[in-house]
Amino acid sequence: MALKLSVVGTGYLGATHAACMSSLGFTVVGVDTDAQKVAQLSKGELPFYEPGLDTLLLQEIESGRLTFTTDFSAVADADVHFICVGTPQSKDGLAADLTYVKASVAAIAPFLKDNSLVVGKSTVPVGTAQMLREQLSKSAPHADLAWNPEFLREGFAVEDTLKPNRLVVGVVTDRAEQILKEVYASIIALDTPWIRADLPTAELVKVAANSFLATKISFINAMAEVCEAAGGDVTVLAKAIGYDPRIGHRFLQAGIGFGGGCLPKDIRAFMARAEELGAKQALDFLREIDEINLRARQRVIDVVRSDLSEDLTKYKIAVLGATFKPDSDDVRDSPALDIAAQLHAAGAKVVVHDPKGIEPARKRFPTLTFEENVENAVVDADAILHLTEWKEYRALDPQRIGSIVKSKLIIDGRNMLDRDLWRAAGWRFHALGRTD
Ligand code: UGA
Secondary structure, eight states, rough: OOOOOEEEEOSHHHHHHHEEEEEEEETEEEESOOOOHHHHHHTTTTOOOOTTHHHHHHHHHHHTSSSSSGOOOOOOGOOEEEEOOOBOOTSSSSSBBOOOHHHHHHHHHHGOOTEEEEEEEEEOTHHHHHHHHHHHHHHHHTTEEEOOOOOOOSSSSHHHSSSSOOEEEEOHHHHHHHHHHHHHHHHTTTTEEEEEOOOHHHHHHHHHHHHHHHHHHHHHHHHHHHHHHHHHHHHHHHHHHHHHHTTOSSOOOOSOOOOOSSSHHHHHHHHHHHTTTGGGGGHHHHHHHHHHHHHHHHHHHHHHHHSSSOOOOOEEEEEEEESSSOOOOTTTTTTTHHHHHHHTTTTTTTEEESSSSSSHHHHHHHSSSSSSHHHHTTTOEEEEEESOOOHHHOOOHHHHHTTTTSSOOEEESSSSSSSSHHHHHEEEEEEEEOOO
């Protein structure tokens, strides 16, 4: 008989996983403590923006295979339980907060039937899976636990879930691996690499991958700083080094750096965990990666000041982009929004535009001014900052925009705009890591 699945935590990861597993033909129940989220999802409405997931969710709800509830006893029917709750940075330090992971395992434990498998997907400090196994061995000794990290990117969540570039499963028993092979059979059939690991390695794979990606971005941003000092051009440098297949072009886009709910918190939690394990020195370089990343935000502000004035109180600055990346409405640790807030705090009149992220951004920074229409945002501006690389910003006409601003100053914080085009229209064009 086909396996039944439960997904605990229906945020970004959980909602995507639940809808995707349902689309593979499984009966899936999503459980969350947030009644409002559950009500919305049950109607087939997505509480956040993710291309393609809205249609998939609705389709799966209508199929009858996918349901959502706040009642944890609903998991009693399921054979496999995916833990997809958040592990945010703790309020009092760098470490990850495991409250929700522990609470969700405790909440489902009384309802676990014989031979059921609990599968952690959340990003956790190494050692968490073992600790949860011990927790389960007391409350539900008949259940097994495995770890199956998730590598999905916002903006590509459905594709990354249904066609991942690898599946990693941390297991203790052969049976757990067999069950997971059954769940992912149709994905394995696509020749997706399958990696069986022990629990600590599976947990580490996830944070190692995100640390590598963060390092790659900060590496190119460090090169951008050197290019600025030496009169070079980081975009040409990145293009040139990327042709070496050992280096590759991806994640070498210099600019205002990484943000979001994953990379920043994951590298910090990884450092904190390494220190607990007595391996602090091994990850000290990640502190530098974090600092290079945060410095990129400051460098944009320095460029604004050096072009306009140290005193920004008389200037209107239009910020294009609030989300941490395009095709998402996520503003968690968004470099764009951070820069907007810093300029606002420095006394500038800041107007922020974003195609999808205005509401979440307003919640986070209610004192900033937001504008739904790009032209209204830039009208009479003394400077435009291009900080999130939404496609529509690349389509802006420098001539047209030039006719409505007060001063033709544009700073490309993502190295994505056509510099020649903007300069030909009379703009002062600055970009991070490019000197001429
Ligand atoms: C990241 C990882 O890429 C996923 O593999 C992982 O599963 C996910 O975190 C997670 O842990 O759940 P995501 O947070 O969606 O995914 O965003 P990325 O596409 O990695 O971008 C992160 C940030 O880096 C963005 O702010 C982006 O603008 C920035 N970035 C990316 C650059 O500044 N330069 C680049 O070349 C690439």
